[in-house]
Amino acid sequence: MELLINSMPLLTKGVVTTLYLSAASIVLATVSGLVFALMQLYGGIVLRVLVETYLYIIRGVPLLVLLFAMYYAAPYAGLTIDAFTGGIIVIAVYFGAFMTEVFRGAILSVPEGQWEAGRAIGFVRSKILIHIIFQQALRVAAPPYINTCVAVIKGTSLVAIIGLADVTYIGKQIVERTLAPFEIFGFVAMIYFVICFLLSRLGSYLEKKFDYIN
């Protein structure tokens, strides 16, 4: 217990880093997922092929490999991005692919009749998309979207391997000095659990709320 109390200032720093990484990656991944989904669905053949190639590559390559590639190759490419920004970009690119699938599936789940109804009352394509399709797609996308956000938060733990001081990295540093792996890693796991669990609860709460309006 005393060990945990003494480690608290360091671990808190790590938690802040983890939260910051997660938030930045989620925002970036959401935006790129949405853009890629629209490109894949309505962007014509060239953009569709590009997006599908990106999805295919991400589906087959581990996040850790992408992080290592960034970490080792960026300096050779003459890119001077710090590991932190690089980490956010790689995580966002990786989970952006999962977000793309989520949004694409949700948009496709809206029945064709909704498009026809929109055209019948004289809406242009973009207006149908924003006012009719997105509203309904949102409800379908919400649960898998929250799951993907949880995956992003868990995924940020991998930056510890390339030396970013998130809560996993700091936990490992403390364990190396104190030799108390159960307490420290148990506590680190609990931190992730609380964050992710609260997020899932928030997700199911929002889902119910939307359902009620419906």
Place this chain on the structure above:
Amino acid sequence: MDIPFLLRIGQTLSEGLYTTVLLSVLAITLSALWAIPLVVGLLAPSRILRGIVTSYIELVRNTPVLVQMFFIFFGSGSLGYPLSGFVTGLLAMVLQNGAYMAEIYRGGIQSVPVRQTEAGLAIGFTPARAFRLVVLPQALRKVIPPLSNQGVLIIKDTSLVATISVAEITFHARMMADRTAAVFEIFLVLAVLYIVLTAIFSGVMRIVEKQLRIR
């Protein structure tokens, strides 16, 4: 692009290929098996049992597999019974993915309409027989695609054991990247290896899916 050079990198990396493939196959198989008692618990009439299994699933699904690996790896060492990196990675991945697969099984079983079970009972099957002969075959077809997705994620997750010094392909790539300047080529070949492995697995699962389809 220097093809012979890439092939040489591939050769060096493939020293870890056996470990990656073995770990993937074991993790996928054992996860799929471990998920069976879990889904039985999830669908059990006993509320206590359901509660225990649900808590377990929530716990492992909301914590990173990397932290679980560190917990088991360094924890077992401090107890005086150090587990190898391979066993640790396998254990962590089975604990985590078993939980995901149990949810997939549950989804598959619950997707079969209750009418089907009732029809089975109506022609004189016992509940167990109705489940085995009516519900299970239909549920099995439904779970193959999501199981295949989960399997792909497992194959990708095997790269994490490189951090607890298991000499699989990512570990070898990192060693090479530390020693040479050919980092682009190394990670390109590594990425291609993973894409090939996952593509082979999804291909096999698609064949299984086709074989199970009702003709």
